[in-house]
Amino acid sequence: MAKKTIADVDISGKRVLMRVDFNVPLDEEGRVADDRRIRMALPSIRSVVDRGGRLILISHLGRPKGDPDDVKKFSLKPAADRLAELLGRPVAFAADTVGEDAKAKVAALQDGDVLVLENLRFHPGEKKG
Template sequence: MAKKTVADIEVKGKKVLMRCDFNVPLDDDCNITSDDRIVKALPSIKSVLNRGGALILMSHLGRPKGVREDRYSLAPVARRLSDLLGQDVAFADDCIGPQTKTLAKALRGGRCLLLENLRFHKEETIKDKAAKEDEQLREAKDAFARQLAQMADVYVDDAFGTAHRDNASMYTVPVLMKPKPCVIGFLVEKELKYLGDTLGNPERPFVAILGGAKVSDKLGVIENLIEKVDRILIGGAMAYTFFKANGHTVGGSLCEDAFLDKAVELQKAATEAGCEMILPVDTVV
């Protein structure tokens, strides 16, 4: 699983575009209640800054559905980053556009710029499958990604929490930036190593715990794990899809009806592979 990391490339005098996962929890007053995800990104951030790179950070926060919502602004993240780094982190009011491009161009080595929430633009979350089937969606997604890509000389992916998504910032930007360097950050490297060690030589019994809202986001993961683990514990809202597939009522709870048959198939495949798939005993619908 060896991949080139941010440590393997020259960043001095270069603009470095880094995709992070700053999807931090906020209270009703938009104060950060846990900065864990910000802290985990610091090693990669400091590596670039300490070696003279001009660092442009981008992330999503929440699910604003392609429109600007102040409660999902990354401004609180910029303030917290400033405190953690001991330097002012510049903040762009948008992630693309002429003003943002100007800020990025003026950014000096050793300094940091955080772009506003990527998901304020609907193009960020256009599914690649949909884009392949609809030329207008493809052009829109590419145009958005191109504006991000044009600001930098190097791309760094340090957003392990969103690595499964084909968002423009995760998938399209590095494709458009080639042959410029596209590498992973230290957080992604750490998680990949952990996964490699765990899946390659696991202790038994080997149990996987999966959560989240959607089965559709985890299909590939579940199918892969069925052949490797002894048990899979299904939690989170995705469990409702399995409940309904098994004939239970789930009321108004989140459920992906389009994947009910797939949920049945996954449970059957698990049984055939000798993998026990366990659903929650207690739940609220």
């Protein structure tokens, strides 16, 4: 029996959680300096969006150490903004991974919407060790 791929599953109206590699370099102004990894994920992202899935994207960016400046230096917001430019459509962003903002934004997703959750490595459970 062959394994099913995302293309074999009816995802219309369903939430789809996708781990992507948005570990991209940011310039001094906090903008994406090289969007190659974001562009590499576009075919999978478009596949879900075009078939009416409610897409939730998770990723990490860098190695935050818990410093107050980490949120600015390692936020996935610039990656979400760049993704919106590449898709030519709005991309929602949640300022956390499992908190109230994330829950509210997931609940508000409509068919074909995209949401990027904040850097997974900001969550204490994602620490190496």
